[in-house]
Amino acid sequence: MNIGRACIFALMTLSTGSILADQPLTYDRINLTVSSGREVENDTLVSVMYAQQEGNNPSRLANDVNRTIGNAVEKAKRNSQIKVQTLEYSTTPVYRKQTLVGWRVRQSLRLESRDGAALSELIGELQSSLAVGSISYTISPEGLKAAEDELIGEAITEFSARAQMLAREMGRQGYRLVQMDINTPDHVPQPRQMRGLAMAMQEDAAPPALEAGSRRVEVNINATIELNP
Secondary structure (H helix, E strand, O other): OHHHHHHHHHHHHHHHHHHHHHOOOOOOEEEEEEEEEEEEEOOEEEEEEEEEEEEOOHHHHHHHHHHHHHHHHHHHOOOOOEEEEEEEEEEEEEEEOOEEEEEEEEEEEEEEEOOHHHHHHHHHHHOOOOEEEEEEEEOOHHHHHHHHHHHHHHHHHHHHHHHHHHHHHOOOOOEEEEEEEEEOOOOOOOOEOOHHHOOOOOOOOOOOOOOOOEEEEEEEEEEEEEEOO
């Protein structure tokens, strides 16, 4: 019995030793974090507009909203540079003092274009029948990717220079890269609520004054290096 236990222990020891032998020893590892960022001009205008009606006849309200949104979609599609998308549609009861007094029907429309002047003009035209929910400038996917690609290159160059400096200061003959993570934080546009426009405007209402501005885009690198002997 004791001989059997000794054999099992010997086998376990040999197995563990083999596993440990297969694992490379690690020494002098350093974690590095490098960031690169810049202001990138916004090139895409996005607006959400909506039609809303209240009353006692849901069917009539729905017809009015559908017709209004349909006309707006038709106008938007006349310009191939403007993307149009219908959003949520809702019919909700309206209560006052816990008593049902009517219905509210609402549907939203999303407009997007890299031609800010054309979309701004369209918004001015649609203000006669639609309310403005929000307006925001953002970076197009193509523009964002181009900016991120450049920043990744800059961050990697900075990382390499810093890693070489560390190796030199530590008296080593260089380093090897163990692991690297490249992160591009979400760059979500922040809608600017147009409270003064959140209602149907007159037909001769002027388009809202808009400035594209810029947005900061960043790339972060988190990596581990191992110094050479």
